[in-house]
Amino acid sequence: MPELPEVETMVRGIRPFVEGRRIVSFAKCRCRYRPIAIAPTATAIARRCEGRTIVAVRRRAKRVVLELEGGSAFVIEPRMTGLVLLADPPDRAHLRVEWALEGDQEHNSLWFWDSRGLGTVRLLEPFALEAALGEVRLGPDALEMSESLWRLRCAATARPIKVALLDQKLVAGIGNLYASEILHRARIHPERPADALNRRQVARLAEAVLFILEEAIRYEGSTLSDGTYRNALNQAGSYQNAHRVYDRVGEECRSCGRGSSLRIVQAQRSTFFCPGCQR
DNA sequence: ATTAATGTTCAGAA
DNA sequence: TTTCTGAACATTAA
Numbered sequence: 001m002p003e004l005p006e007v008e009t010m011v012r013g014i015r016p017f018v019e020g021r022r023i024v025s026f027a028k029c030r031c032r033y034r035p036i037a038i039a040p041t042a043t044a045i046a047r048r049c050e051g052r053t054i055v056a057v058r059r060r061a062k063r064v065v066l067e068l069e070g071g072s073a074f075v076i077e078p079r080m081t082g083l084v085l086l087a088d089p090p091d092r093a094h095l096r097v098e099w100a101l102e103g104d105q106e107h108n109s110l111w112f113w114d115s116r117g118l119g120t121v122r123l124l125e126p127f128a129l130e131a132a133l134g135e136v137r138l139g140p141d142a143l144e145m146s147e148s149l150w151r152l153r154c155a156a157t158a159r160p161i162k163v164a165l166l167d168q169k170l171v172a173g174i175g176n177l178y179a180s181e182i183l184h185r186a187r188i189h190p191e192r193p194a195d196a197l198n199r200r201q202v203a204r205l206a207e208a209v210l211f212i213l214e215e216a217i218r219y220e221g222s223t224l225s226d227g228t229y230r231n232a233l234n235q236a237g238s239y240q241n242a243h244r245v246y247d248r249v250g251e252e253c254r255s256c257g258r259g260s261s262l263r264i265v266q267a268q269r270s271t272f273f274c275p276g277c278q279r
Numbered sequence: 280a281t282t283a284a285t286g287t288t289c290a291g292a293a
Numbered sequence: 294t295t296t297c298t299g300a301a302c303a304t305t306a307a
Contacts, residue, residue: 001285001287003286037301062287077288078287079286080286080302081286081303081304115303116286116302118286118301120288157295168287176287177286224285226304267296267298269285269286270285282306283305283307284306285304289300290299291298291299292296292297292299293296293297293298
């Protein structure tokens with residue numbers, strides 16, 4: 001389930017092969033399931049992008065952005081199971097979109113592959129881009145948050161801190177897995193109301209967000225037991241081996257040595273934490 | 280054979 | 294205003 005580190009890994013993986021290349025064609029793939037949600041229509045997208053050069057590849061929160069010459073951009077949202085691939089898709093049945101790239105290099109196609117089909121691909125004009133990616137819709141990127149901004153934003157809601165971390169308007173890029181890992185490093189109980197955190201705890205939270213996300217990026221993200229997440233070359237990440245609490249129920253906490261990971265449910269999602277060190 | 284669970288986002292309700 | 298719930302979907306485990 002691509003969160004910020006996985007999407008950052010996708011972006012870094014495709015950037016050297018995609019930036020500066022011209023799109024020869026855009027097409028929906030023959031897919032065994034219902035067609036992917038793309039906008040506008042496939043033919044309109046093709047008409048607007050074919051012949052254009054991809055001038056930059058960047059990440060915004062959990063989205064991949066392919067900027068085209070002229071200012072429009074593809075916004076790719078992998079959601080649960082979407083992958084952005086340069087090679088070796090896991091199967092053909094779930095291939096959703098193909099961009100053919102001009103030239104004769106190592107990789108001449110970029111694909112969007114998505115098992116569950118919840119992901120989306122949109123081609124947006126500049127004005128719509130700001131509406132889709134701007135700070136009205138999405139909060140500041142998790143890697144851009146300052147300690148003082150964390151203080152302001154935490155003070156503004158009484159929801160449990162774990163639930164608040166998943167609110168993409170409060171902060172963009174953190175998902176269910178990394179929320180648990182971040183709170184464990186910060187030694188904060190996931191049920192603590194965000195506005196009840198003291199100054200020291202918010203400082204630890206700000207540090208933990210950067211530490212955990214940057215560490216996960218170095219490991220190229222987490223590939224869970226279902227194996228869905230892969231990088232641009234269909235290789236697994238390795239951060240799952242470094243998880244402290246996520247999906248480790250009953251395992252002793254390596255930080256405090258006096259508790260083991262526990263699973264609770266918050267807002268209909270699993271939360272994992274160590275009752276020994278998270279208060 | 281059914282059912283629950285998985286986690287992201289958005290619309291709509293409380 | 295803020296917070297919560299359900300639906301979109303394929304796949305796997307119980």
